[in-house]
Each structure stands twice: as C-alpha cells, then as structure tokens.
Amino acid sequence: MLGAFDYVRARSVEEACRLLAERDDAVILAGGTDLLVEVRNGLREPKLVIDVKAIDELARLDPSDEEWMIGAAVPLNRLAEHRAIRESVPALADAALSIGTYQLRNRATLVGNLCNASPAADAAPVLLTLDAKLSVAGPKDFRTIPIAEFFTGVKRTCLTDGEVVTDIRIPAPPQGLKTVFFKQQRIRGHDLAVVNVAGSYDPTAKTLKVAVGSCAPTPVLLEPTEATGSTAAIAERVVELAEGATSPISDVRASAEYRRAVLPVLLRRLVDRLLSERSGA
Amino acid sequence: MTHEIVLTVNGQTERATVPASMTLLELLREPLHLTGTKEGCGIGECGACTVLLDGAAVTACLVLAVEADGCDVQTIEGEANDGQLSTLQQAFIDAGAAQCGFCTPGMILSARALLDRSPNPTDEEIVEAIAGNLCRCTGYEAIIAAVRRAADRIGGEGSDG
C-alpha cells in the first residue's frame, strides 16, 4: 500500500483545479510514474490524488497548421507513434522514446515529465528548442507559460496553487526544420540522462537553438546562435555558451568532471548533425 | 478512502472494495489471488509485474487499483485457454526461455502486447518490447528466440491458439 491518500477521477479541468486549490496536500496524477514512486519512497505524502486522465479534452493530440497541441493525458508512446510528430520533429519522438521502458511510456506523459521538473527530464531540452508553451488552467484564470520560464529550480516550477497544465503547444515547425536529441546514459538500457542535449536548426532563418539538461538545477536553453561560418566555429560558440550557462554537479549517475567533459563532445556532435546538410557551408 | 471498483480480469467481471492507495499489483495478488503477476522492484524498473491494461502493457506496481476501475485487465493466468498453453507459452518452453521463471509472466505479457500490435516483429522490435523486463537468468537470447518462434508459428497457423 502506498500510504493513506484518497483518490478522485476528475471529470473536468474546472473540477481538478477546484479540488487542487481547496484541499490540503492535493496533487495531480497523470501517468503516476514519478508521483507513485515518490509516494512509495516516502518523499511525498499527499492526502488527495486527483487523476486527470479521464478528462476528454486532455487526451487530445492535434498537430495542425499553426500550432501543435499535446494534451496532458497523452501517454508518451502515443506521442512518439504519431506520424506527423515522427516526421517533422523526430527529436521529440526520440526524446519521448528515450524515457523509461515501453510499459512505462504507456502511462507516462509529456506534461508529467515537465511538471516533475527534474533537471534530467528528457522531454525538456527539445521542447525548449521548439519554443513550446504550457497552457495552464487555474481556479480563476487561464494563462500560457513559455517553457523557458516554467522551471524555477530542482523539482520546482512556476505553477501556483490550484494550477493544472492542460496541454503543451508547439508552433508548427517551419519548413525544413532539423531537430536532434542526444542522451548520454550509463547503460544502453533505460536510465536517466547523465547529460541530454537537443537542438533545432531552421535553414530559412539560419538560426540554431540548443538546450542542455542534467547540467544545472533546471534544463537550460542557450542563447540562439546564427548559423553562419564554419560548422566547427559554430560548434565552438555553442560549447562556450553552454559552459557559461551550466554548473554540473556530481551525483549517483556521474561526477561533475565527467559531465563537463562529455557535454562539449555531445554538443559538437549535435551541431555537426544539425548542420550537416546545410547548403553553402 | 475506500472505493468500489468493477473491472474485467481475464474475461471475468470482478468487484472489489479497495483503498485508494492499493496498487493494481496488490489487488491482483492479494484479494484476487492471481499470484502469477510478480513483484520485483515495486517502482517500475523490472517489469515482473507487467499486465495488459485495456490491451496495453503496463507495470501494475505503478497503477492504482482504482485507476483500473472499468478497465479490462489481462494477466498471465489469462494467457492459456481452457488449460491449453498458448502458442507463445509453448514457444517459451520449447526455446528454453524460462529458467527460474520469475520474469516469465511479465516477459510473456510484454511479448503478447508486441504480437498483438505487430504480428511479425523484427528482432529489434522484440528487444525494444522486452527492454523493460529484466531477466537475471537467461541472457535474453532464448527469450528473443521464443518470441520469434511464436510469431512464426502464429503466422503459419493464421491464428493464435
């Protein structure tokens, strides 16, 4: 038994927000793959668990012309198997598929991965490079939070009392956008990242966006770089930006030294892959 | 704090009164006495507790029993038909894919879910499908061979028995 909480299957976003605001120690349950493990390990003792998976509108997965929408109850496997997502933003599918095991991904959600706010969250870097936004419903209002403002610290977000994330929006990827995700782990099987990086390159605007996870209290988006000059020079600029924006620590998965050593290697590889088909380079 | 739930387990309707914090794994093993589903780690790492929830492979240790209210659950006890082993189970025996057997129920359900969505999987797909099921005995090769063999036999027969 996982402690002594009660459970409600919310039928609407309003109900979930109201319960979350009114009741002491209430938490949202999506796939439960972070929450239930934390409860089992005694790290959290909620009194009420509010399941949002039966709210129809949260199950929507809708890549349309202007904006792509991924509902908070969409499991990672469903996201990764979506054809438009695999074809247009393969790094998002790759990041989703790098999370846990097949069974886990039948439950775990993209929104849960972000709300859990682990510095190692595998979905975060790629969504940072895609300018994703979180749609948030509160007891009174709705608001939209750019993902770059969402994480405020280790396991901390800017969500306030009674706020529920309803979905993630991504601007429809521009023609020819290239995306890449790399995850360095201790073993080939499922494991959290030692370092994870993602990048997107828009060949029309010639901009390169890179984000880094597991090297600071939150995943970080580096300042966008203009993709002009040699690939090697661009890679060195990105490495320099990353070194200024991160502060790796030692933990059970790797030492700070190892992270500092592997980060530039991954970034050079990432930039190389993103720019490999660049015309006129 | 307790909830009345109704679910289908291996084709049979089951009713239970469960505390909110009871896992699906606990429900299956204790009140329902379906002890084929194993508990290894209890935190989603090992796959010993794999069952099918509305057809999808999940780890039952990370699902609350109340979350399964209204759902269809299949456990290893539902794999055989009228005492007759399924093709998949027979293939595990023929390939020597079970040693101590602790991982086997979970392995078979992960393989079952794979064959349901992809009847003729590549070895890569088989490996990916069972990557969440840890086995300390076999070294996995025999398990991959068993799933391959089951897929070939089911394909040959045109149906699963």
Ligand SMILES: Cc1cc2nc3c(=O)[nH]c(=O)nc-3n(C[C@H](O)[C@H](O)[C@H](O)COP(=O)(O)OP(=O)(O)OC[C@H]3O[C@@H](n4cnc5c(N)ncnc54)[C@H](O)[C@@H]3O)c2cc1C
């Ligand atoms: C064996 C195992 C392997 C794992 N491997 C990885 C890995 O490789 N990479 C990785 O990044 N993670 C990994 N994880 C962590 C976890 O599976 C992911 O973070 C997952 O995406 C969480 O999603 P969930 O739907 O299960 O979240 P839940 O556990 O349901 O929720 C997580 C947190 O977010 C909050 N929350 C969820 N939805 C909302 C919402 N809509 N609005 C507001 N708050 C919300 C919850 O209250 C909770 O605090 C692993 C976990 C396990 C058990």
Ligand code: FES
């Ligand atoms: S007991 Fe559920 S995954 Fe190990």
Ligand code: FES
């Ligand atoms: S047969 Fe012993 S764990 Fe797999």
